[in-house]
Amino acid sequence: MNTEPPLSGNEVLKRAEELDALDAILPFDRRDQLAERLTDDDVATLKHLASEGMGDNTMRALASDLAYLESWCSVATGNSLPWPHPKACF
Numbered sequence: 001m002n003t004e005p006p007l008s009g010n011e012v013l014k015r016a017e018e019l020d021a022l023d024a025i026l027p028f029d030r031r032d033q034l035a036e037r038l039t040d041d042d043v044a045t046l047k048h049l050a051s052e053g054m055g056d057n058t059m060r061a062l063a064s065d066l067a068y069l070e071s072w073c074s075v076a077t078g079n080s081l082p083w084p085h086p087k088a089c090f
Helices: 009-022 027-035 040-053 056-077
Strands: none
Touching: 009 027, 009 040
């Protein structure tokens, strides 16, 4: 979870644009929310995994699974899937 100080609007926009590279697996409508929650290191790690750490079939499966979980959570709870997951739930 992000423990950095609050970001300026320009910093959030820059991080959100970095997340655009992950649009195949992350829900675009939550891009700005994730940009505020994730650290630069989180985004860099996700981008690395997406570009070099997984094959095409794995990426498609992950995107499908995340879309299913997002939809299920929305229907079951009325809220978006919390991501990153709050530590208090572990």
